[in-house]
Amino acid sequence: MPESIPILKNPHLDAMENDYLYHININVVNSRSATDIERRFGDVKFVCLGGTKNRMFALAKYLRHILQLDNGEELVDISESGNRYAVYKVGPVLCCSHGVGMSTMSVLLHELLKLVRYAKCQDPVFIRLGTSGGVGVTPGTVVISKDGYNGYLRNEHEVAILGKRVVRPANFDEKLANDLLRHAKSHCGYDVIMGNTMAAECFYEGQGRLDGASCDYSEADKMAFLQQLYEKGVRNIEMEATMFSSLTKHVGVRAADVCVTLLNRLHGDQVNLTKEQKEDFEQRPFSVVGEYIKSSLCGN
Numbered sequence: 148m149p150e151s152i153p154i155l156k157n158p159h160l161d162a163m164e165n166d167y168l169y170h171i172n173i174n175v176v177n178s179r180s181a182t183d184i185e186r187r188f189g190d191v192k193f194v195c196l197g198g199t200k201n202r203m204f205a206l207a208k209y210l211r212h213i214l215q216l217d218n219g220e221e222l223v224d225i226s227e228s229g230n231r232y233a234v235y236k237v238g239p240v241l242c243c244s245h246g247v248g249m250s251t252m253s254v255l256l257h258e259l260l261k262l263v264r265y266a267k268c269q270d271p272v273f274i275r276l277g278t279s280g281g282v283g284v285t286p287g288t289v290v291i292s293k294d295g296y297n298g299y300l301r302n303e304h305e306v307a308i309l310g311k312r313v314v315r316p317a318n319f320d321e322k323l324a325n326d327l328l329r330h331a332k333s334h335c336g337y338d339v340i341m342g343n344t345m346a347a348e349c350f351y352e353g354q355g356r357l358d359g360a361s362c363d364y365s366e367a368d369k370m371a372f373l374q375q376l377y378e379k380g381v382r383n384i385e386m387e388a389t390m391f392s393s394l395t396k397h398v399g400v401r402a403a404d405v406c407v408t409l410l411n412r413l414h415g416d417q418v419n420l421t422k423e424q425k426e427d428f429e430q431r432p433f434s435v436v437g438e439y440i441k442s443s444l445c446g447n
């Protein structure tokens with residue numbers, strides 16, 4: 148398949164002289180030619196995303212090591228002055244923190260998608276490396292998402308635009324997900340599976356937990372809900388998959404969601420891991436995605 152530059156889906160961008168990517172504090176001057184942005188970011192092939200700044204810093208360090216790009220220099224957060232998100236660049240990979248949930252991630256995603264367009268990146272791939280609650284799987288299992296399900300158990304993302312309900316399909320790129328899984332199976336010593344992912348608007352009631360500040364349902368209601376999820380092929384619950392898959396699909400950019408499960412929600416609600424277990428679990432998506440990136444860059 149020939150590589151292509153992301154066009155996105157907004158005709159108004161063509162009419163803009165400059166575009167200030169406010170939350171990542173990157174000023175795109177003369178956005179139609181944007182030679183400075185092209186020079187700085189034109190080599191980007193992978194945009195990795197995850198909730199926290201520390202995890203994305205650790206990912207950047209890890210990638211620098213396995214891609215043999217460690218030149219001894221300090222890793223710099225390009226967007227530190229934006230005071231919102233962290234963005235690290237390691238050769239052809241950006242590692243960006245997005246915070247908790249769809250609304251914070253969508254702001255970053257819009258700006259990063261525009262960045263790769265202005266920089267004329269060739270067929271960039273967006274991958275989220277996250278944590279999640281498992282549904283009927285052993286904690287530590289890594290789930291590569293097939294389809295996203297919203298809180299109404301529908302395979303779509305709903306967003307209010309100009310006072311109207313706009314519904315978009317929430318599917319990840321099938322080939323990318325299969326390639327990630329195939330690579331993972333050849334080198335990972337833990338379970339990596341493909342499954343559907345529910346994205347909730349809330350960590351507590353939205354995920355059917357019994358331990359939030361409010362809860363008006365019974366344990367039996369919760370278990371029935373989780374059972375319904377399981378029957379739809381949902382193997383993990385997090386808070387971004389539907390927005391992430393639907394926006395990237397809508398603008399024609401390939402994306403994947405690779406999340407480790409911190410607990411099995413059929414057995415409880417609280418995340419009770421030691422620091423070491425959490426670090427070990429968080430490392431797993433790094434290795435799944437890192438090895439995939441390494442092999443893609445080597446042309447395999």
Ligand SMILES: O=P(O)(O)O[C@H]1O[C@H](CO)[C@@H](O)[C@H]1O
Nearest residue numbers: 197198247248277278385386
């Ligand atoms: O581990 P990260 O990437 O932060 O993602 C998961 O963790 C957060 C909730 O604790 C949500 O954002 C959820 O999607």
Ligand SMILES: O=c1cc[nH]c(=O)[nH]1
Nearest residue numbers: 278279280384385386
């Ligand atoms: O249960 C969990 C664990 C991590 N992140 C979530 O959104 N849910």
